[in-house]
Amino acid sequence: MSSQSPLQITVYASPEHEHVAVRRALDSFGLATDWGLPSPTLPDQITLRLGERYGTHHAPLGTSDNLASRLRAEAPGTAFLLWQDPYFEEADGHYVARVPDVGDFESPCNANGTPNIDLSELIVILRQTPTLTTEQWLAGPGQSVLGSRVRQVVTDYEHNLVS
Numbered sequence: 001m002s003s004q005s006p007l008q009i010t011v012y013a014s015p016e017h018e019h020v021a022v023r024r025a026l027d028s029f030g031l032a033t034d035w036g037l038p039s040p041t042l043p044d045q046i047t048l049r050l051g052e053r054y055g056t057h058h059a060p061l062g063t064s065d066n067l068a069s070r071l072r073a074e075a076p077g078t079a080f081l082l083w084q085d086p087y088f089e090e091a092d093g094h095y096v097a098r099v100p101d102v103g104d105f106e107s108p109c110n111a112n113g114t115p116n117i118d119l120s121e122l123i124v125i126l127r128q129t130p131t132l133t134t135e136q137w138l139a140g141p142g143q144s145v146l147g148s149r150v151r152q153v154v155t156d157y158e159h160n161l162v163s
Contacts (some may be wrong), residue, residue, distance in 0.1 A: 005093070007031065008113070009067065009082035011050055012099075012157040018075040019048040025070045029063055030056045035091055051161045061087055064094040068156035070107075076100065079155050083113040097150045105147025121145055 009031060014022055026032070031054040064084035071078055079099045086093040092108030095115045107115035125141050132140065138148040 003061050003087065004058045005061065005085040005087040006057050006111075007054060007063050007067070007082070007084045008053050008055035009088050010053050011082055012079040012081070012154070013050065014048060014075060014078040016032070018078050020021060020076040020098075022071065022078055023048045025067060025074060026054050029059065031067075051157070055119070059084060064096060068096040068098070072098065072104075079153070079157070081113070083109050085111045097147065097154050099150050099153045102153050103143070103147075103150050105150040107147065117145060 007029070010028065026048075033049060033052050033054055035055045037155055059131060061084070064082055067082060071080060077100050081095075081097045083095040084093050086109075093111060093113070093115055094109045095105075095109035097105045103116075107117070109115050122145050125145055126137070129137055129141050138146070142148050
């Protein structure tokens with residue numbers, strides 16, 4: 001089994017003064033929009049392309065933790081979604097979404113970056129709050145298990161990219 005798997009990140013928003021720090025972090029982990037394929041032009045080491053996916057096919061396991069930690073420390077105003085694929089079919093990958101002023105959400109995930117929700121944890125939380133409406137639950141206790149606010153903002157960013 002390999003101790004590496006694909007890693008990808010999309011940076012949705014970042015204050016201009018953090019662009020260099022974000023780009024240096026991406027470069028230091030070997031992430032690029034061409035995924036390591038030969039590029040016809042030299043990459044601009046300072047330009048950060050918001051809304052584009054940067055990736056590599058061969059990131060050591062745990063790189064997602066290290067990259068997320070570095071971005072939180074060096075670019076705290078940057079909104080991003082990253083995930084590292086599972087290293088074999090039955091394993092979990094790692095999903096991290098960060099939206100400043102909204103929050104962070106981490107979860108195991110599949111190779112498509114879809115968070116794996118712990119059903120037993122979900123049932124426990126639902127039983128603890130039987131009188132809440134769906135909206136109340138999603139805005140409150142559902143945050144810890146589903147990351148509903150953070151994931152909604154990420155979805156909104158994605159929709160704005162397509163529009």
